[in-house]
Amino acid sequence: MSGTSERQAPPMVEGHATQGAGPTRFCPACYAMNPWDAAGCERCGAPLETPRDYDARLVWALDHPDGATAVRAAEVLAARRRAEAIDPLGRMSRRTDDPYRAAAAVRALREFEPDRRAEAYLAEAAHHPSVIVRRAAAVASGARP
Ligand SMILES: [Zn+2]
Numbered sequence: 001m002s003g004t005s006e007r008q009a010p011p012m013v014e015g016h017a018t019q020g021a022g023p024t025r026f027c028p029a030c031y032a033m034n035p036w037d038a039a040g041c042e043r044c045g046a047p048l049e050t051p052r053d054y055d056a057r058l059v060w061a062l063d064h065p066d067g068a069t070a071v072r073a074a075e076v077l078a079a080r081r082r083a084e085a086i087d088p089l090g091r092m093s094r095r096t097d098d099p100y101r102a103a104a105a106v107r108a109l110r111e112f113e114p115d116r117r118a119e120a121y122l123a124e125a126a127h128h129p130s131v132i133v134r135r136a137a138a139v140a141s142g143a144r145p
Contacts, residue, residue, distance in 0.1 A: 078108035
């Protein structure tokens with residue numbers, strides 16, 4: 001599916017899967033897919049504007065239907081070390097539907113240590129139902145002297 005002539009590439013956190021008529025994007029409120037040029041979400045009516053602030057967009061992307069986008073957003077948030085990302089990452093680390101997302105959140109939270117909230121989420125992740133997440137948490141705490 002490469003080589004199609006599209007308009008300017010949309011920013012990372014906006015969905016741009018090509019579906020029939022053309023590019024689509026995700027609703028920032030309910031994550032429904034909508035035509036790229038829709039005025040509002042066809043499911044919930046919310047305006048199809050993602051948050052303007054870069055960090056807010058990254059936080060928004062943590063719940064993106066595309067898991068790879070969510071994982072990448074967690075990595076960028078970890079590199080930026082903005083405190084407002086800790087609780088959203090903590091919520092992501094609690095997810096049980098996708099252990100790879102939760103593990104990515106755990107790895108991101110490690111970058112915020114010794115923040116107390118981040119450490120609390122990491123301690124909680126040590127008891128996550130998925131072994132993938134528990135392992136990420138073990139590496140996180142084991143890597144510290
Ligand atoms: Zn919606």
